[in-house]
Amino acid sequence: MRVHKLTFAALAVAAGLSLTACQSGNDDAAGGQSDPSSTSTSTSTSTPSSATGSSGSSGSSGSSGSTGSGTAGGSGTATGSNANAKVGKCRTADLKITAQDNTIDGDTDGTVVVTFTNDSGKDCTISGYAGVDLQTNAGTTSAQRTGQAATSAVLKNGKSTYFPISYPINNTGGSGVRITGLVVTPPDETNSVTLAWPGAASLPVSDSAGTPVKVGPVGSAGQGG
Known part of the structure; x- marks a missing residue:
């Protein structure tokens, strides 16, 4: 057990x-x-x-x-x-606009060169034709485009570009049509500036249709010409 x-x-x-x-x-x-x-x-x-x-x-x-x-x-x-970024178009407020006589002795037509100077503080693009109207004692005469091809360019701040206005010189001996002012509208703009006319005092009287005043595209004239 x-x-x-x-x-x-x-x-x-x-x-x-x-x-x-x-x-x-x-x-x-x-x-x-x-x-x-x-x-x-x-x-x-x-x-x-x-x-x-x-x-x-x-x-x-x-x-x-x-x-x-x-x-x-x-x-x-x-x-x-x-x-x-796209550079904006040059507006009237961006530009200092001036005009000067550039007629060469012996030419049958007178020439006024308009200058656009960019003083906006920034670059802008400009191309095409400006609107040009001559104020006269007989009413307003609008310039006709020459038909020359226009180019687009960037107008750097502080830089200038130019275009010409051509018109017939009054050699008739008469008073003709007296020019009292120049109205310029930059391309693609509706705001204009009125300048003193720097060219000959008058246009010859003409019975022909159309306008004898011609305008070239922006950039088609060099400084002073």
Whole structure:
């Protein structure tokens, strides 16, 4: 009987040890499962930082990543905007407009050269024909375009461009049609300026239809001619 009791006791001890080892193994397994959970949380927390870094990297390498594109486009957009911006048209208020006589002795027609000087503080574009009207004691005479091809040009701030007005000289000996003023309207504008007429005092009287006064396109006359 003692032998059997000892055997049962030994079995009980062994069973207890086995149960303890099993519980310990389960606890270790449970402890091992908490690590991935912790790592996943850490990864999730760091993901925004990682994503931002990735965008920054792709941007610096010239990729089209949103952050990189926005950052790289900061100065790029401004530069591109300046480079590609359209230069506005020259307006009447942008221009200092003057006129001077440029008739050459011996010519059958007189010539007045009108100067457009850009004093707006910025560049502007100008092209085409200006509107030209001569005020006279017999009414207004509008100049006719010569038909010469017009070119477009950027008129830099502080720079000038010119166009000619030609008209018949009054050699009849009579008083003719007296010119009292010159009205100039820049191309593509509706606002005009009135200048003193610098040319001959009068036009010959003519019964022919049309106007004897001609105007060339802007840029078709050099300074003083």
